[in-house]
């Protein structure tokens with residue numbers, strides 16, 4: 404395992420990175436004219452909480468490859484959080500999950516209206532891509548980063564995964580392989596892209612990219628298993644979103660297909676392998692290891 408940094412405090416580390424990302428988001432999303440309500444909705448949904456896990460993974464992966472790149476990477480991390488927020492706004496819409504609670508507050512379409520929420524999601528996706536295109540890196544790297552992100556959110560990634568998830572609602576007989584594929588596309592692909600964007604920006608070599616791909620695939624799946632478990636075991640006040648949705652919609656989930664214990668065991672195994680993949684590529688990052696552990700130990 405990568406050597407443990409004894410004085411490392413994960414809570415402080417996450418809080419520090421969160422502030423960096425949110426300060427950048429505040430600067431780029433401050434409401435403007437014209438279309439002020441659009442900006443207000445974009446700012447409301449982007450700055451109303453959230454763990455900033457994907458943005459922090461981007462920053463931390465970059466640091467694991469080359470320290471001291473923060474000023475270049477923060478706009479990338481902020482862009483990733485804009486795109487993530489877009490997916491939450493659209494996921495909550497009445498035509499999707501029809502949810503009224505997100506990050507402990509009213510969802511975008513409840514706070515504003517459905518039309519504004521739809522457009523706020525659209526604009527956050529585009530502003531996120533725009534931010535990526537303007538980062539201070541050589542053009543070929545920017546193109547590579549944009550390719551990684553768009554592949555992860557397009558029809559082969561998040562959007563396709565969401566489509567399959569909708570098709571699986573109230574459907575019997577979804578297999579474990581089908582469930583895994585859906586999550587790999589819907590949630591895993593973008594989480595992996597968040598790690599790879601940081602790694603590419605910091606100049607990772609092929610073996611480092613391969614190891615970070617394995618790391619992120621594993622933690623992405625572990626994240627989803629824990630999400631399924633929390634949906635059954637936690638409460639709305641802790642999670643900041645409606646719980647029990649999966650059961651209500653009769654969705655296939657890891658605990659449903661495997662049972663709680665086996666599902667949880669699988670998440671722990673995935674995290675162990677994620678850390679081993681870093682070790683095998685000599686990526687010595689206590690931070691990435693601790694984030695992997697946090698993903699399965701989190702309570703929201």
Ligand code: GRG
Nearest residue numbers: 453454455456490491493494556561562565590
């Ligand atoms: C990409 C054009 C385009 C459309 C998106 C709606 C949709 C299509 C996809 C839904 C993707 C989605 C919302 C997946 C769920 C991912 C997930 C578990 C989100 C919760 O992530 P956390 O816990 O949230 O990191 P916070 O609030 O902490 O940021």
